[in-house]
Amino acid sequence: MTTRPPLLSRDVVQRLVLVVVAYVPMLLNDVGRVAADTKAYLYLDPGRLLARAPYMWQPEVALGSVTHQNIGYLWPVGPFFWLGEALGLPDWITQRLWLGSVLLAAGLGMRWFLRTLGWRGPAMLVSSLAYMLSPYLLNYVDRHSVILLPWAGLPWLMGLTIRALRTPGWRHAAAFGLVTLTVGGVNASSLLLVGIGPVAWLAWCGLERSAPWSRIAGTAARMGAAFVATGAWWMVGLAVQARYGLPTLRLTENYKVVSDAATAPELFRGLGYWYFYGQGRLGAWIEPATSYTRWALPLSFALPLLALLAAVLVRFRHRGHALMLMVVGLLVGIGAHPYDGPSPLGRLFREWTLTDAGLAIRSTPRALPLSILGTSMLLGAGVAALGRWRPRWEQPLAIGLCLLVVANLSPLWQGEMLGRLVQRPEDVPGYWHEAAAHLDSQADTTRVLEIPGTDFAAYRWGNSGDPVLPGLMDRAHVARELIPQGSPASAALLVALDAELQEGRFDPDGLAPMARLLGAGDVVYRADLQFERFRTPRPDDLWSDLRVAPGFEAPIGFGEPLANVAGPERPLIDQHTLARPPGTEHPAPAVVLPVSDPQPILRLADPTRPVVVVGDAVGLVAAAGEGLLEPGRPVLFSASFSEDPAAVRELNVAGARLVLTDTNRKDGHRWGTIRETTGYTERLDEAPTAGDLSDQRLPVLPEHAGTRTVARQIGIRVDATAYGNPVTFTPGDRPFHAVDGLVDTAWSVGAFNDVVGERLDLHLDRPAPVGHLILVQASSQGQNRWITDLRVHLDDRWIDVTLDGSSRSVPGQRLDLPGGEVSRIGLEVRNTDVGTLDHYAGVTGVGFADVVVDGLVADETILLPTDLTDALGADAGAEVVLLLTRQRSDPLDPIRKQPERAMDRTVSIPWDRTFLLRGEARLSADAADGLMDHPSGPFARSTGSLAGDLGSRARSAFDDDPSTAWQAPIGDQVGQALTVTHAVARRFSDLSMTYRADGLHSAPTALLVIGDDGPVGTVDLPDTLRNVTAGVVTVDLPVPAFTSRTLTIEVLGVAERRTMNWYSGLPDILPVAIVEVHDGPDTPPVLPWYDTGCRDDLLEVDGVAVEVRLVGSMTDALARRPMAVLPCGAALRLGHGEHRVVGTAGATTGVDIDRLVLTSAPADDPGSTPLPTIRTLHSSRTGLVVEVSGRDMPVWLVLGQSLNDGWSLRDAGDRDLGPPTLVDGYANGWLVVPGHGPTTFRLRWTPQRSVWAGLYLSLAAALACLALAVRGRGDTGPPVGEPAEFVDPVRRRRLLGRGPALAVGLAIAAFAILNLPAWPVTGAAIGALAALGVQGRLPQRLTAALALASMSVAAGLIAIDQIRYRHPRDFVWPLFFDRYHVVGVLAILCMAAAAVEALLEQRSRR
Secondary structure, eight states, X not given: OOOOOOGGXXXXXXXXXXXXXXXHHHHHSSTTEEEOOXXXXXXXXXXXXXHHTTOSEETTBTTSEEOSXXXXXXXXXXXXXXXXXXXXXXXXXXXXXXXXHHHXXXXXXXXXXXXXXXXXXXXXXXXXXXXXXXXXXXXXXXXXXXXXXXXXXXXXXXXXXXXXHHSOSSHHHHHHHHHHHHHSSSOHXXXXXXXXXXXXXXXXXXXXXXXXXXXXXXXXXXXXXHHHHHTHHHHHHHHHHHHHSOOGGGGSOOHHXXXXXXXXXXXXXXXXXXXXXXXXXXXXXXXXXXXXXXXXXXXXXXXXXXXXXXXXXXXXXXXXXXXXXXHHHXXXXXXXXXXXXOOHHHHHHHHHTTSHHHHTTOOGGGGHHHHHHHHHHHHHHHHHHHHHHOHHHHHHHHHHHHHHHHHHTHHHHHTOSSOGGGEEESSOOHHHHHHHHHHHTXXXXXXXXXXXXXXXXXXXXXXXXXXXXXXXXXXXXXOOOSSOOSOHHHHHHHHHHHHHHHTXXXXXXXXXXXXXXXXXXXXXXXXXXXXXXXXXXOHHXXXXXXXXXXXXOOOEEESOOOOOOOOSSSOOOSHHHHHSOTTOOOOOSEEEEEBSSOOOSEEEXXXXXXXXXXXXXXXXXXXXXXXXXXXXXXXXXXGGGTTOHHHHHHTOOTTOEEEXXXXXXXXXXXXXXXXXXXXXXXXXXXXOOTTOTTOOOOOOSOOOTTOSBEXXXXXXXXXXXXXXXXXXXXXXXXXXXXXXXXXXXXXXXXXXXXXXXXXXXXXXXXXXXXXXXXXXEOOOTXXXXXXXXXXXXXXXXXXXXXXXXXXXXXXXXEEEOOOSEEEEEEEEEEEETTOOOSOOTTOOOEEEEEEEETTOOOEEEEEOOOHHHHHXXXXXXXXXXXXXXXXXXXXXXXXXOOSOSSOEEEEEESSOXXXXXXXXXXXXXXXXXXXXXXXXXXXXXXSOOOTTOGGGSGGGGSSSOTTOOEEOOSSOOTXXXXXXXXXXXXXXXXXXXXXXXXXXXXXXXXXXXXXXXXXXXXXXXXXXXXXXXXXXXXXXXXXXXEEEEEEEEEEEEEEXXXXXXXXXXXXXXXXXXXXXXXXXXXXXXXXXXXXXXXXXXXXXXXXXXXXXXXXXXXXXXXXXXXXXXXXXXXXXXXXXXXXXXXXXXXXXXXXXXXXXXXXXXXXXOOOOOOOOEEEEEXXXXXXXXXXXXXXXXXXXEEEEEEOOTTEEEEOTTOOBOOSOEEETTTEEEEEEOOOSSOEEEXXXXXXXXXXXXXXXXXXXXXXXHXXXXXXXOOOOOOOOOOOOXXXXXTOOOOOSOHHHHHHHHHHHHHHHHHHOTTOHHHHHHHHHHHXXXXXXXXXTTHHHHHHHHHHHXXXXXHHHHHHHHOXXXXXXXXXXXXXXXXXXXXXXXXXXXXXXXXXXXXXHTO
C-alpha cells in the first residue's frame, strides 16, 4: 500500500495555495476601483495602445514624440489587457488578474527553480511563498507593475540556467530567451540587474568546479545569443530613444535620491527603494510604507533573519549559491550609499551614474530579487533540515512560516495593496466621453491642447496617472505633464506656456495665438483636477480668465458646472481662495474652447516675412500675448542660426519683424514638479551649482557668444553653494540679493535642509581694502532658525565669528576685519541656533538680507542676447520690437519672494531707430492705500490685510459693496483693526457691522470701538462661523453715540476657523472678513477709472527719466490685472549700441511695471503675399506625401510636430532636402521651392525602419526559440544531491592548508576593506576569521553567525530608535538610521565570507 505524501508535500496542494494567495486577496482589494498602474491607456483602450506601440514616433503625443518604453507594451502586458477588453471584463478585474498573474508567475517560478535543484516537500512552498510575497513588490505593484516582471521571471531564468548548464543543446537556452522576451521589454535596467543572477550562478559553478569552464562558456554564449535575438525589438527601441528622444532619465530622479534610501538594513528586508518612502501633500505615495516604518518593522526583519539563522545551522547543496546571491543583490542594491562617502567601488559607480549609460542603472535596489531569492532558499532549507531531523515537526513549521510570510505582506490581507490615492472608479465620468466624441468629430488636421498642466492626472473623481482624454479619442493631444515628451524645443515651449498658468502670470490675450502656433484647433480646460494635490491653478480663477480670452468661439461645456472644492486632506484655503469674489462662476468639469481660424499641423509659411525672436520659448509666449505672432509668418529663433552669421544676416529683410526679448536666460531648471522650476538669471562666467544633480538644463538652442540673456554684476560678483530649497527653484532667494542694498530681499538657503557648510562668495572686481562688514540676516515669515557661527574667508585666510541678535534686524551686526586688500570674501555657515537635526521639515532657511562691504557698492543689470545685433548688417527697414518682461511671482503666494523687484535691462540696438513705448503695469501688492483713495476722502486704513489682495484693504469695509470685504491677514486675529478717517468730525450713532460667516473665515466675538478720544465701548458678538443661508451676519454695535473724525474697530476676540497650511501642514488661523461697517450715509467714493497721471519716477532709459502714465479701470487696478503704460512725451530715439532700461520697484512707487514694448515701425511693410496651397496625398504615423501647388515662390514647409532629426524631406526627384530647421518654436521646417505645377514632397521619420527590423528579428528569433524549446532535448534532471540537514555550527573543519587559507583570507579582507573603508580593521578581521575558519582553527559557521548577529543588532537598534523617537515616514526615513548602515554592510561582508567558505567546502568534496 502506497503512503500518501503529507498535505503540504503534494504538488497540487502547493500550486493551489499559490494560486489562491496570488489571486483571491488581489480580487478582494478595493473592489470596483482601478489603480493608476503602468499606463491609463491599457485600461481605456488597450487596442489603440497596441496599435501604436510598434511606432517609436507617436504624432498624437506631446506635439509628436519618441516614446519612452511604449514599445515594450507589445508583450506581454498589452495583449493581456486587450484580451480582458475582448472578453468584456471590467478594467478592475483585468488589472487584478494581471497583478495576480505576476505574483503567481513569481511563486510558480520559484517552485520550478527549486524542483530543478531537486527539492521536494513543504520546503518548496515556504520558499515559493517567501519569494512571491516579499515586501519588494510593494515598491511597484500599484503604479509600475511591469517593473515586477523581471522579479517574477528571475526564478525561471535561474532554473533555465541550471538546466542549460547540465543539458546539452539549445532547448533551455531558447526558453531563457523567451523568458527574457516576456519580462524585459518595458524596463531594461530591471532585467539587466536581475540578469546578474544567472551570470553569477554560472561563475559560481565554475569556481566550485561543479561544471567545466568550457561548458559554462558555451552555455553562456547560447543563452546570450537567445537573449539578444529575442530582445532586439526593445534594444533597438532603446537605441532609437537614446538617439532621437529626450534624455528622459536625466529629467527624473537622480541617483543621489535613489542612493539615500538604499541602506543595507532596508535592502535586507526587501525595501530601500526611494519611492517607497515618498510623501505627497495628501499622504504617503505608497500607503503601506506607514506600517512598514512602524508596527510591521519587526516582522519584516525577522523573516530574513530566520533565513540567516538557517545559513548558520543548515547544510545543503546550494547554500553557497544562496549566500552568494544575497551578497550580490545587497551590494549592488547599496551601490554608492552613502552618496557623499561611498566605498571605492561605490565611488566608481557614483561617477558612472553621471553618464547616460550609468544613469540608466541608477535604480540599484531593483537587484534585490537576487537577495530575496537567496533568502527564500535559506528559509526553505531550514524547513527541509527540520523535516530530516524531526519529520513530525516539518508540516507545523512549514505552516507557521507560511503564515508569517503572509503576515509579513500585511497590505495584502488588510486591503491596502493598491493605494487609495492612486485609484479611480471603473467608469470614467460620462462628460469626458462626450467631450472626446465631440473632439473626434472635428477636423483631424489640428490637435487638442489641454490645460492646465499637472504633475500627474489626479481628478476630483479619481487618479488615472495619465490624462484620460488621449485614451478616449483619436485626435492628436498635447498637455504638459511632469515628465516632458517631444523634443527639447517642444518641451520648453509647453513649459513656457503652462508656467504662466501655474504661477499666476497668465495672459488671456496670448492663449489663442499660441494655440494656433501649436496647430491646436481646440483648447480643452480640465476643471475637474484635484488641484490641491499639486497646487495647480484654481478652477474658478482660471475660468474667469479663460472666459475673456479673445480668439475663441463660444465655449462648449461638458458636465454640470459645480464647485470644485479641495479637501479634506489638504483643504487649500489660502489667499487665492479668500481673494475670490463671492458668487464666482463655476466652469463645467470639461470645457472645449474652439480656436477661431486655427492653423493646421501641416502648413506653409512665408520666408519673406519672418518673425525673428531673439530669445527662446518664454519670449515666444510673451510675443503671443503682445499680438506679435501672425498666421503665415514663420517664427525663427535667432540663436538657431548663430553658427552661421551669413544665415543670420539673411533674416534681415524688409518684411521681417525682429523681436528682441530678455529670454533664453542662462538659468537652472528642475523637473521634480511643474511649478517653480526655473532658477535665477546667472552671469555668463557663472558655473552651475556644484553637486546639484536636480539641475538638469535641457539644451534647446545652440549656445554661442551672445545667444543668452545673462546677468552683468558690477562692483561685486556673487556666487553661492546653493539657494532656496532642494526641490523647487526660488529665484527670489538668489545670491545677489544679499548685496543689492535692500533688506527686503535676501539670499536664503537650506529651507527644510541642513545648512552647515553653505557659503556665499563675494568676488570683488579688483582687490580692495575691506575694514569691516555689516551683516543683516535673512528673515522670512515664521523664521525659526538663525546663523550663530560664521566663518569669514578673506582670500586664503579665514576668521570665525559669532553672530548675535543684532544681526537679525537692521542696522545689522558689524564685523571688523583684520584689514588689508582682499579680492574674495566668503561667508560660510558653521552652525545655527537649532544645531544638528535628524529631520529639517518645518525649519526655515537661513541667509543674509544685506551684506555691506566697506566702501563697495554692487550693481546688477540683465543683459539681453546680442547674437542678432552682432551679426546684422545694414538696416533693411525691418520692424524692430523690444519686448521686456519683469520676472515676478504671484503675491497671493506670499511664501514666494519676487525674483525681480524691478526691471533692469541692458539691450543692444542694431541701428539708430525711433521707438514707440507701451507696456503693462499693475498696482503693487505693497501699494499704499493712498494710491486708491479718492482725494476728498474719507480714508480707510487697517493694521493689515490679506496678502496680495488689494480688494481686501480697509476701504472695502466702507464701500457699500456686499461683494467686497476687509480681510485681515491669515494668522492671529486678536488686535487686528481698521480705521476710517473723515475730513471733519462727525457723529457716530446706531453703528452696525456685517461680517462673513461662510465657513472660510474666523468670526469676531468681541470688538472694541475707538474714537478720537479713545475707547468708546466694547461689543460682544455671537460666534457664528457659518450662516448657511446668507453667508454673512449683520450685528449692531451698541455703543454710546460719539463725535469723532476717526472710527476704529479692533478685534478683541474671535471664534477661530482654522485650516491646514499647504506647505507646512501646520494649522493657520483664517482671517475675519468685515463686509461693511454701517457708519452713516457717506462712504469713500469709488473711482471708476484709474489714471496715475504722468509720472517721472517709474522708468528710466540710460539714466534719464521717461514720463509715463498708467491707465485702466479701478476694477482691474484692484484685481491687479494689467493696466496700460502709455508715454507722456515723444517717441524714444535710441542709437546703435547699448542702452539701459530701468524700472522703479513697486515696493517704492506702488506700481510694478511688468512689461515694456518698444516698437520701431518698418520702413515699408510689403504686406502679406498669398501662399501656395498644400494637400496631403498620403498619411501614416511616420510618413506623409504632400503636394504643394498654386505658386512657385519659396516657402517654409512646416510639419507642426516636435523638431526631430529623424524626419527627412525628399522632393519629387528623391533629393534629400536636409535636416529640418526649428520653426515656430517647436516644429520641423524646410525651406522649399515648388515647381511651376503641383510639386510632391515626401516626409518620413527614418528611424522607424530600424525599429521594424528589430521587431521582425525578434519575432523570427522568438519563433525559432519556441520551436527549440518545444522540440529540443529534455532536461537530464538534477543529480542526486545531499539533503538539507542541520550541522554543528561550532564544529571545525579543515578545508585548506595554511598558505591557501592565507591567500583566501587576504582576498576576503581586501574585498571587505574595499566595501567598508571606514572600518579597515574590521575588514581585515573578517579576512582573518575566514582564513582561520577554513584552516579548521575556528568554528565552521562563525562568519555566518557573525552575519546573523550583526544584522540582528542593526535591526534591533532601528526598531528601538523608531519606538523611542517615532521618526516620521518621509523620503529621509532610512537616513534616520544611517549610522546603522555600516553594521548592515558588516553583516553582508560576513555573508560573503560564509559564501566563500561554502564554496571551498564544495570544492573539497570534489
